[in-house]
Amino acid sequence: MTTASSSTGHRSDPALFDYLLRLGDDSLILAQRLSEWCGHAPMIEVDLSISNVALDLVGQATLLLDYAGEVEGKGRDGDKLAFHRDALRFRNCLLVEQPNGDFGQTMARQYLFSTCQRLLFRGLAQSTDARLAGIAAKALKEIEYHADWSAEWVVRLGDGTPESRERMINGFAWMWRFVDELFQVDEIDAAIAKAGIAPARDSLRAAFNAELKKTFEAATLPLAPLPAAILGGRKGHHSEHLGHLLAAMQFLPRAYPGATW
Amino acid sequence: MYTTELQKHPSKPVAATEPQELIDAFEARVAADEFIEPKDWMPAAYRRTLVRQISQHAHSEIVGMLPEGNWISRAPSLRRKAVLLAKVQDEGGHGLYLYAAAETLGTAREEMIEALHTGKAKYSTIFNYPTLTWADIGAIGWLVDGAAIMNQVPLQRTSYGPYARAMVRVCKEESFHQRQGYEIMMCMANGTPEQKEMAQDALNRWWWPSLMMFGPPDDESPNTAQSMRWRIKRDTNDELRQHFVDVTVPQAEFLGLTVPDPKLKFNDKTGHYEFGEIDWSEFWNVVKGEGPVAKERMHDRVKAWDEGAWVRDAAAAHAAKQHGARQAAE
Numbered sequence: 001m002t003t004a005s006s007s008t009g010h011r012s013d014p015a016l017f018d019y020l021l022r023l024g025d026d027s028l029i030l031a032q033r034l035s036e037w038c039g040h041a042p043m044i045e046v047d048l049s050i051s052n053v054a055l056d057l058v059g060q061a062t063l064l065l066d067y068a069g070e071v072e073g074k075g076r077d078g079d080k081l082a083f084h085r086d087a088l089r090f091r092n093c094l095l096v097e098q099p100n101g102d103f104g105q106t107m108a109r110q111y112l113f114s115t116c117q118r119l120l121f122r123g124l125a126q127s128t129d130a131r132l133a134g135i136a137a138k139a140l141k142e143i144e145y146h147a148d149w150s151a152e153w154v155v156r157l158g159d160g161t162p163e164s165r166e167r168m169i170n171g172f173a174w175m176w177r178f179v180d181e182l183f184q185v186d187e188i189d190a191a192i193a194k195a196g197i198a199p200a201r202d203s204l205r206a207a208f209n210a211e212l213k214k215t216f217e218a219a220t221l222p223l224a225p226l227p228a229a230i231l232g233g234r235k236g237h238h239s240e241h242l243g244h245l246l247a248a249m250q251f252l253p254r255a256y257p258g259a260t261w
Numbered sequence: 262m263y264t265t266e267l268q269k270h271p272s273k274p275v276a277a278t279e280p281q282e283l284i285d286a287f288e289a290r291v292a293a294d295e296f297i298e299p300k301d302w303m304p305a306a307y308r309r310t311l312v313r314q315i316s317q318h319a320h321s322e323i324v325g326m327l328p329e330g331n332w333i334s335r336a337p338s339l340r341r342k343a344v345l346l347a348k349v350q351d352e353g354g355h356g357l358y359l360y361a362a363a364e365t366l367g368t369a370r371e372e373m374i375e376a377l378h379t380g381k382a383k384y385s386t387i388f389n390y391p392t393l394t395w396a397d398i399g400a401i402g403w404l405v406d407g408a409a410i411m412n413q414v415p416l417q418r419t420s421y422g423p424y425a426r427a428m429v430r431v432c433k434e435e436s437f438h439q440r441q442g443y444e445i446m447m448c449m450a451n452g453t454p455e456q457k458e459m460a461q462d463a464l465n466r467w468w469w470p471s472l473m474m475f476g477p478p479d480d481e482s483p484n485t486a487q488s489m490r491w492r493i494k495r496d497t498n499d500e501l502r503q504h505f506v507d508v509t510v511p512q513a514e515f516l517g518l519t520v521p522d523p524k525l526k527f528n529d530k531t532g533h534y535e536f537g538e539i540d541w542s543e544f545w546n547v548v549k550g551e552g553p554v555a556k557e558r559m560h561d562r563v564k565a566w567d568e569g570a571w572v573r574d575a576a577a578a579h580a581a582k583q584h585g586a587r588q589a590a591e
Contacts, residue, residue: 031342035334035346038330038346038349039326039349040330040561042573044356051353055343061339062339062340078339079338155579157572160575160578161574161575164574251335252337253338256453258453260448260452
């Protein structure tokens with residue numbers, strides 16, 4: 001199917017299309033999860049910052065999915081891709097679709113995702129694909145904040161009280177099995193990396209681990225070897241949670257297919 | 262979002278123990294449209310009334326995040342999702358600076374939130390109505406934020422400096438909210454038959470509660486005179502309500518929607534719309550906490566606050582440790 005030579009940002013490039021879906025769906029699904037907190041956060045300041053992160057992620061998703069639609073060349077835009085695909089066609093990682101749980105679980109998910117996304121987008125900002133490089137450079141400013149903000153909360157909760165420490169540990173315990181997927185390289189990633197469009201995900205692992213070690217030391221939290229990896233998101237095999245999330249998110253455009261909003 | 266006095270009993274009269282020369286000087290400053298600042302002397306009743314009004318306003322912003330937040334996960338396009346998230350986030354921001362303004366009067370945020378959760382403090386009755394369809398998000402922006410703007414624009418000149426300054430920023434954002442709501446309504450009213458039906462249904466349900474947002478009629482609003490003298494309030498409830506009807510009815514006509522009031526008609530002589538009788542028993546029931554989703558709203562607020570306690574405790578504990586470590590290092 002895909003060869004490296006076709007993955008150079010040209011239109012109707014299936015590998016680039018799939019790769020952009022992966023990026024855009026990660027942002028979209030995490031935004032959807034975070035927006036569930038809106039109005040329900042532990043304090044107003046946190047409510048504002050969570051909504052802000054969600055808003056940034058919706059913006060990223062819009063730019064990435066619009067571009068994906070253009071690359072696909074079948075007339076689909078970001079909305080069409082967001083609201084008219086079923087779970088099998090979503091390409092996000094399993095991490096972002098995990099339920100919010102308590103605030104500790106939400107912050108564990110955010111920290112793991114944003115830390116990885118920061119490393120990835122630093123590379124993407126140098127992409128040979130100018131459009132993607134532009135999107136990444138804009139998003140990177142937001143992601144730097146998301147990563148710092150979530151790391152600060154990991155430290156605060158890890159170091160705070162015995163209860164918050166336990167909740168932070170439990171929050172990470174839910175998420176660890178989904179970390180390996182963030183660094184998986186399949187034939188699409190390989191083709192994209194070879195074309196200089198994005199860094200290979202496995203090349204980010206060492207920097208990610210170093211970051212994790214630093215944050216966990218500051219948070220006085222223990223780091224243990226990761227459990228067996230659960231994979232599947234990039235191929236459309238998701239957790240049971242995604243279908244419910246999509247059912248709510250896609251309800252209106254699906255129920256009224258001819259309508260514009 | 263909402264600033265009309267909801268306590269039926271009038272404020273206590275100025276305590277006789279307050280020195281007359283201070284009262285006179287205060288009244289003269291207010292009458293001259295000067296701002297009163299946190300460290301200035303003020304009558305205890307003025308302080309009490311302001312804390313009640315500003316905190317009620319702050320509570321309304323925070324509770325007001327819930328009905329619209331109900332639709333963020335179901336917003337029908339990426340653009341609508343982003344706009345609604347930003348809008349609800351703005352309301353949270355309003356709540357934050359209103360609590361901060363009230364805190365300058367010597368009452369802690371936790372104390373005000375406690376008063377909300379125990380039912381002692383009120384918030385706008387409008388948020389005790391449910392958001393049933395996407396058109397409700399349009400109707401809230403158009404009508405509820407539209408009514409809020411009418412209430413709040415005069416408060417940019419209210420006598421208490423921190424409140425007036427908070428209102429300047431709030432009003433800028435509210436006018437954006439009102440426009441986004443009206444834009445949703447235009448889209449729905451010009452959309453498919455099902456969308457138009459949703460738009461009309463939303464107007465039917467939100468019209469009367471929006472008129473109630475201006476508070477009880479002037480002859481049943483015992484605090485109005487005192488509040489106007491103190492420049493805490495600049496127009497009466499009925500004046501503001503009339504202004505809202507005059508501005509909003511042509512907007513409904515432009516949408517091709519029908520205002521649900523058979524008695525509504527334009528009076529050529531006065532230049533104002535005449536409108537039907539408001540169901541004040543419904544209003545007072547909602548004020549008492551008997552609105553359709555009052556229980557859900559308070560349940561959600563209390564749950565968020567209680568479940569967030571460990572987070573706030575952890576943040577405080579970590580900050581204290583950091584502070585201790587810094588002091589030890591010095």
